[in-house]
Amino acid sequence: MTKQKLVIIGNGMAPGRMLEHLIEAAPEAYDITIFNAEPRVNYDRIMLSPVLSGEKSYEEIVIHGDGWYIEHGIMLYKGHKIVEIGRDAKTVTSDHGEVASYDKLVIATGSVPFIIPVPGKDLQGVLSYRDLDDVNAMLLAAQSREKAVVIGGGLLGLEAAAGLQARGMDVTVLHLMPSLMERQLDPAAGHLLEKALEARGIKVITKANTRAILGDTRVEGVELEDGTIIPATLVVMAAGIRPNAWLAKEAGLEVNRGIVVGDGMQTSDPDIYSLGECAEVGGQVYGLVAPLYEMARVAANHLAGEGSASFVHADTPTKLKVTGIDLFSLGDFGEGEDREEIVLRDAAAGVYKRLVLQDNKIIGTVLYGETADGAWFNDLKKKGTDVSEMRDTLIFGQAYQGGEPLDPTAAVAALPDDAEICGCNGVCKGKIVGAIQEKGLKTLDDVRAHTKASASCGTCTGLVENLMLATLGDAYNPAAISPMCGCTPLGHNEVRRLIKAKELKTIPDVMQALEWKSSGGCAKCRPALNYYLVADWPDEYADDYQSRFINERVHANIQKDGTYSVVPRMWGGMTSSTELRAIADVVDKYNIPSVKCTGGQRIDMLGIKKEDLPGVWADLGKAGFVSGHAYAKGLRTVKTCVGSDWCRFGTQDSTGLGVRLEKFLWGSWTPAKVKLAVSGCPRNCAEATCKDVGVVCVDSGYEIHFAGAAGLDIKGTEVLGLVKTEDEAVEYITALIQMYREQGHYLERIYKWAKRIGYDEVRRQIMDDADKRQAYYDRFVFSQKFAQVDPWSERVSGKDKHEFNPMATLLPEAAE
Template sequence: MSNKQEKLVVIGNGMAGVRTVEEILKKAPNRFDVTIFGKEPHPNYNRISLSSVLQGDTEIDDIVLNTYEWYEENDITLYTGDPVVDIDTTKQTVTSEKNVTVPYDRLIMATGSNPFMLPLPGADKEGVIAFRDIEDCETMIKASEKYQRAVVIGGGLLGLEAARGLINLNMETDVIHLEEYLMERQLDDTAGTMLREELESQGMRFHMKKQTEQIVGKDRVEGVYFKDGSKLQADLVVMAVGIKPNIGLAQTAGLDTNRAVVVNDYLEASAPNVYAVGECAEHNGVAYGLVAPLYEQAKVLADRLCDEKSEASYAGSLMYTQLKVSGVDVFSAGDFQSGEGKKAVRVHDEFEGVYKKVMVKDEKVVGSVLFGDTSDSPRLLDMMKKQEDISGMSKAVLLPSEEADSTDSPVLSMAPDETICGCNGVSKEAIVQSIEQDGLTSVEEIKKHTNASRSCGGCKPLVADLLQATLGDESSISQVEPLCGCTSLSHEQVQEGIRNQQLTHPREVMNVLGWENEEGCSKCRPAINYYLGVVHPETYEDDDLSRFVNERMHANIQNDGTYSVVPRMYGGVTDPDQLRKIANVADKYEVPMLKLTGGQRIDMLGVNKEDLPNMWSDLDMPSGHAYGKAIRTVKTCVGEDFCRFGTQDSIGLGIAIEKKFERLNTPHKVKMAVSACPRNCAESGIKDIGIVGVEGAWEMYVGGNGGVDLRPGDLLAKVETSDEVLEIISAFLQYYREDAHYLERTSHWVDRVGLEHVRRTVIDNMDNRKYYAEQMEVALENKPADPWESLTHNENKRKELFERKAVELV
């Protein structure tokens, strides 16, 4: 190295400090002899992606931003696991914990933040941790191998990410939040409430407006007490209540500090040749905790250090966040709360789960919240940054109708100078130029060349759309509807990928098939779980966490939070013993309503969650699966034994069908019926599978639906024996199970593929019929046991799902 190089020391090996070095290397690669000290024993990594590591979807190596080789290639001296403990601003030296002393000409403070730990009694117990670094992730993963119950204190982004990860690790997780709604710093009350509802549907549990009073236990945490007197059991407590700038070293060195290290517009601290960037820096009274402002500071400081004549200065940053919380897209920017002369333009679609709000003041957009659909975020953010005068436009234009050009990506209408990647400040024009000049053909290449999508990854869909538009390869644009917003793959492509690549786990499917959202969402996770079960019936272990709430609880949740219990009654036939059991159970548990269902069963409504397992045990009857995407009922008429018009034994066949196929998982609910004559008293003509007795034969109808979209069943076949009926049902159901999209009823599936196609597959082609019938036998041999009986004998599962959590701690 040349002796003329200035010595640059960076305290902190995180995203802000190393980004400053990256910017310096771009502008003046030989200007400085660089030394970096880091507290953690790792190279620079993407802290935003820690949740992916926690959830097991990503390895630590995958979130490394700068490998050890990068430091070597750029002649950077790196000390990991060795934080600086002393700064001598007079001698201009720093000394590390391991007693390494290095002189500097320029010193950059990039010490980041520390997690804020509530000063509660018991906060020092084993099992009480933060969620801030790789070590915290490893601690949580290790705890999940031994313990079951976790409490996350804090309903902000970090707390929700931690909770999602812990649930994926199969820990029973409760989220405690002091405020009325989630993520109150990034969302308003409407969006925060919508987020809570979505996350609850995914299995998260929330305790709002709760103030933690103490953490109890012997050596390790055993529970949490609240000020209202309630309690929760806990083997692990994760505090995610905020961060505080790490300024202890700066204070010891005599630098001016307030909440953080005070800096001017040039990021200079109070001592000569000392600078600060990132979460440890405070500019004009603001300490920023988001990645985009940190990178903006890095760019300004690099300009100043590389060119003393540079006029670059930092004027502060517009606060905005674009992220995905457990599969939900969220964006917020600026001042989005009501009041102070502001007016709002709102769109709220409760059916699609979309909410948009734009705040306007003095004919300028000053803030915005987008939930569920963030496609308008680049345009709105650009308006705010430019302080665009909107007095000449209709305010409704701020949130255009989704019907207008809904098939076009918003990136197509963006101006060249609009920002695509807010974290890294990458414009549309910069990406297009890089694609054209460097011959880029993938999002990964764009990330490497421009840094777009390198940080939070929220802009990756826009980058992909821009790549497609720039290359102009219209033939490669997929015309199929994707499974969900996490992937561009269709249901068929996902099923094909699972089969061809022999994928065996939901996370493996999402990783190998390139999910944009690595943890999936409430649409794709149940679908993947179903497809894996169909492809691997003998080996796949069902993932409870990927199921809808009703299926996890094995009961239908009602609008008041209670549940309904529907025991199975084969063919709609019961006896005095079953009726007495139901009556006794209804009395014992004070069931407020008993209702006869259209499927010829008895529904017990208004049951408390904690009573479910004991009710099931007392009933001693199998589950009717009234809550599941499975075989529901086989409705029958009284048949030839009693009816003077009956031509066949409808009850006997109905019971045989129901006993054979009960507990079988299907793409959607399946209802069947058997009528003994064409009078059709069991309504066989509007069932997924309907059997009608005629003289000496059975007519088989499929694809019927008695719901909102009333559809009569189509005649599939006419056969003579009950054995043939069972064989064709087996073949038809198995073909439906393997070919239909998850959540596609037989009525829609038959319409989509065509009745003649179904008939050729399972009726005319005897080899096919035999194959699908044999596959059905494999599925039936491996179908799950009755869930009610299983849960009554599984103490751990009972506690996990049904016991109240505010219990007395031992």
């Protein structure tokens, strides 16, 4: 069958989701070409706020990387803005002169920000907030740590304000109406939101009408109608959006507020579809992601030739993506004679709940401070449930409806199968439970990958996890929400995210900002916090040796009789007569009772007295030895075979590569110990296929492996991919190690981390995404500038006043 030509104008979230549905339903139906005005791939725009605040990076919000388009044979033109649609010839033309013909065309040009027409709107320093370029411009401006004004107190404006404030700017929000987010919140909830933002240091001025933006060539301030002048070096316009429909209008398509489409997403031209923020269906335009994804599903259904789906309006909950502010709004909460309201206020807890009823049915919900029942209220509203029998307890939520109160897990289990769990992606409870049971899903990442639930803004993550717990019982081990220790309810992921988002750069800062329950932490959390701070702020944070295990503080492994073992580093397992003599001299001088060859191709001296450690390291240091880190949460060994230099089977210089990797990677801490191996041929004498990272040299290059284990757990490695040169091998392995450093939980080995986030996700980021790989590599190189690789003798000579302190009761991890 001859494929039709499908051209898509725009590469945002809606067309990206449409393609997923279309490829699943009719993978061979179309040759697909995409023109994207932005010079990049498809990314999650609703996560731009966490990128602005520092909670996420651009790489983490990419939906479809370059490899995805290649895999599905899609031609993607980046940085190509379509300037003309030729309906007669059925072609589109880009601003670079590229012309493509189509059988079917999809217009998904999104929206454009509304720029208030005031004097000074074109000054340098006036920005909108719609895409990654806007975020990058704001990040640049935020480096000044000066004053910013955000015009608009809606969702986008408040998220921009919170992000800029998190980046260190002095932020003022100007809002024309009497209360914030007046379209989504009632005045009471708007008041609470205003107070919460002010408590964060964000100034809010309501009833603020902007007269002019001041400055000669760049922004210097904002003047209000009442004459008030607010100094500013950055002004962000977030006063609303308009459908980007000019291209369709010039092509002669029917355009009202947006591009007019029917319930099958077809425009006035049957061969042209439109979806997303530029489309108008049923007289309405949409800006939230859930209806855009529904448009995507419907359009894909029609393009695939089925034609049975139709778009139906449904109210979509509003949630604010600002860390620490819980807000849920749905439906109509205006006042009227035929309506009644139920209100709950808890001043001490900062909770406000309001339900608006009409004819004993919920028509509007506003929740602030406690939003767990949002999905339940949404389900009651959607089904038009008569709530008269639960009228007295309704406001307290699902857990209080009859019988004994339900815990959160039981509450979500009690929801009907068609209850919506993930509003962004329109995923109901039944779909999630079915996927868990049919596909044997055991992790949150698995559920996200197969159902999309909680894969967008993430505010439904708690519901999804409770549903997994209800479905799997004890088989579900929610590591992502398990607290680090008894000092905090936060898990490792949340702590790592907040350290970056709040720019917390000392252990006391972390404990204060994240409301630690103990005064100084414990043996579980202090080492973890110390590692996260070392990894996240290599140029600013001073490694806290009080928070390290005893082995790491004395650079030796404590043994069961209280003596220590010392393992000097031998690069790639190579040594010399000079080094061997130095070791022999130390053994004789300090009467060391045992000397053993380790599994990592090094020499271990066992039975050293604590008081002799400074002298042992001083003597070894004179011979050029540094610590082998046999105790470290860091690189321990790089095991090698002799490779092509000596072995008749060797295909590459495995010893040379092993030495190069070890010298390049050592000294930077990792979440847990890391062991490498390089085998010179597929005979694999260095046992590379059971290490954290392994290389098997072949005729065509270097096969990189990862996520092996040969200790308490036995696991063969996964293949990362094949590279052609030694330089590439070093680059790819370094990027992999840095990815693990940034994402791993403390004491989580690589094989557990890789299983948690998905082997394919590791391959996608390291093998398929060159930009992301380069970014990981660059961040590792940057961190190495500050790696603590000074002579170990100084660490145990008494100069470190924290050498032996109460934290010495921490149990060391076993040696090699």
